[in-house]
Amino acid sequence: MTAYVSAFELFSIGIGPSSSHTVGPMRAARAFVDVIRGAGSLDSVVRVTCVLYGSLGSTGIGHGTPDAVVAGLAGMQPETCDPAAVRSAWTGLTPGATLRLGGEHPIVFEQADVSFEPRTRLPGHPNAMTLSAWDGGPTPFASETYYSVGGGFIRREGEDLSARSTLDYPMPFPSSAVLLELCAGSGLRIDEIARRNEEAVRSAAEVDAGLDAIWAAMSESVENGLAGSGELPGGLRVKRRAAAVRQHLEIAEAESGRELPGEWLHSFALAVNEENAAGGRVVTAPTNGAAGIIPAVGSYYLRFVPGASAEGIRRYLLTATAIGSLFKANASISGAEGGCQAEVGSACAMAAGALCAVLGGTPGQVENAAEIAMEHHLGLTCDPVGGLVQVPCIERNAIASSTAVSAARLSLHGDGSHLVSLDTVIETMRQTGVDMSTKYKETSEGGLAVNVIEC
Structure with a gap:
């Protein structure tokens, strides 16, 4: 296994207070919107929910995880976002508030659309979250689970990790x-x-x-x-x-x-x-x-x-x-x-x-x-x-x-x-x-x- 990780991945410019509980969840939420957009279904969404499991559920409030999720759904990126806007993305929501998915499609989003399951630990990693999109039917039409694996890196459940990177570094080292x-x-x-x-x-x-x-x-x-x-x-x-x-x-x-x-x-x-x-x-x-x-x-x-x-x-x-x-x-x-x-x-x-x-x-x-x-x-x-x-x-x-x-x-x-x-x-x-x-x-x-x- 090649150990090398680029400096531009290992050192990513983002926001506090946590790479795994703030930066990673923001990237995961944005990635979920990209999946829906890529399927041509963005305009069909009427509701999005997020469940935070394990460590994300335990300490998510203190780490600003719900705010990061909402910011990511809105299309913000850790590298370029206004940190103040992220801090109020979820905590500042009022009943009936409108969220523009990917900065485009408006839906109603409530604080209760983010839920916490600290006692449930998914097998892939302690930092797990499941995002679901609904089009008005009784079940979500799209659902993805992401793991925030540290340092702002995320992994989607079911992803073929062997195909993630095609970089052929000239001087790899496993140890x-x-x-x-x-x-x-x-x-x-x-x-x-x-x-x-x-x-x-x-x-x-x-x-x-x-x-x-x-x-x-x-x-x-x-x-x-x-x-x-x-x-x-x-x-x-x-x-x-x-x-x-x-x-x-x-x-x-x-x-x-x-x-x-x-x-x-x-x-x-x-x-x-x-x-x-x-x-x-x-x-x-x-x-x-x-x-x-x-x-x-x-x-x-x-x-x-x-x-x-x-x-x-x-x-x-x-x-x-x-x-x-x-x-x-x-x-x-x-x-x-x-x-x-x-x-x-x-x-x-x-x-x-x-x-x-x-x-x-x-x-x-x-x-x-x-x-x-x-x-x-x-x-x-x-x-x-x-x-x-x-x-x-x-x-x-x-x-x-x-x-x-x-x-x-x-x-x-x-x-x-x-x-x-x-x-x-x-x-x-x-x-x-x-x-x-x-x-x-x-x-x-x-x-x-x-x-x-x-x-």
């Missing part, structure tokens, strides 16, 4: 062991392997422009978060802190005359994940719940590493892509499937390996950095308080950013040889996710979610 063999045999770095694969689909100029656009969106989420204030939505009354941390750091640096890179790193991560929790524009990296780690470590590189450059950021993103591809192919990047180890753990490993690469690490040292980072996230649960991507998610990104930097620098002191391989730790993560109780996998039925009193 980190094969990736290292490719590097050794070709003399190429990991980012150069990734670039060869990207340039099989796009020109070099298009790859550079796309990577620059991804980084620009990441940087914008950092800046927006550092300027944000007030409380985050959802009822927990969590205060945004990134702006205050930035102000404190600016004062402390001015008074002491020295830089505080580690604390800036924390502020960058807090900024992105506060922006995500507020439903703002972020980049899945590889998910929204872990969206702050790669931008934070990249910002740290640009600000505090001598010789850092825009080309270095491209190398950083391509290296992270190769590592993230391994996690997606051989384990999971979905919190509902593998717990937070699959989200924050994967992102930390991607950032650690990528930073090691731009600090001059060899492919072996890069693989070692990613392994160190993931090893110390094994077993991490996903138990968001109130079903919101706030506690413990926001601080968790800041701490994981520090872990990524530490793992990268630690690996540079070695020669890349180590006892536990990245492949081994990825497989261990997969097994741990399978064994993990469902209540610790983005259902808010265990852990902090039930032990923190919501006031």
